[in-house]
């Protein structure tokens with residue numbers, strides 16, 4: 634008998650208890666910055682140094698961040714289920730927690746890529762990427778991040794994975810950004826869904842939609858236990 638397939642869609646909230654700022658909470662990252670200046674191709678063209686510094690600061694913070702109980706409970710799902718983590722986050726805390734099947738929809742903070750050939754992607758040692766850092770073809774390296782207005786290359790794979798899910802978990806995302814938020818529409822009404830967020834993005838639950846109005850660090854371990862008892 635094949636394992637039950639669980640897809641876990643995560644957002645910035647799953648990393649909040651690891652000390653990494655979310656985007657739209659009070660005091661969130663976008664309150665300190667103009668999105669279009671630091672996370673768009675236009676911003677990059679206008680002031681690459683500002684964009685490089687923005688991601689250097691986020692990398693520096695993420696380098697010392699540790700996975701929290703939410704990440705670890707998501708990793709523990711793998712002992713009982715076929716798990717795919719689809720994250721909007723660019724930090725590597727799911728990987729640090731030990732999750733083995735992580736799909737980054739919006740790119741990865743610790744990867745950089747050529748501005749000449751987008752297939753040239755490199756792991757970045759440490760946290761700094763500077764203007765003189767070039768790819769093997771001599772062009773400037775840029776953050777391997779999906780900026781606003783850019784295509785989401787992993788979306789097709791993510792949609793395929795989600796449409797095959799037996800159970801969907803949504804942890805720590807405001808569901809404010811598409812196409813990521815649209816993944817929820819790819820599971821049937823009767824697919825069990827579990828939403829974990831202290832400020833739930835969905836207000837009405839039902840027999841197939843279970844709402845946990847709490848932080849990932851406490852809600853995710855509860856859902857892990859529930860899933861093991863109910864579906865294993």
Ligand code: APR
Pocket residue numbers: 643644645646647649650655656657658661721722739804805806807808809810829830831832833834847848849850
């Ligand atoms: N545990 C769980 N959820 C939390 C916690 C926590 N400790 N703290 C905050 N949250 C929730 C918030 O209530 C909110 O619903 O996490 C969510 C964070 O929402 P956003 O800041 O909008 O982050 P996210 O949904 O990941 O944004 C999606 O938008 O800016 C772009 O590319 C960026 O990937 C990002 C995308």
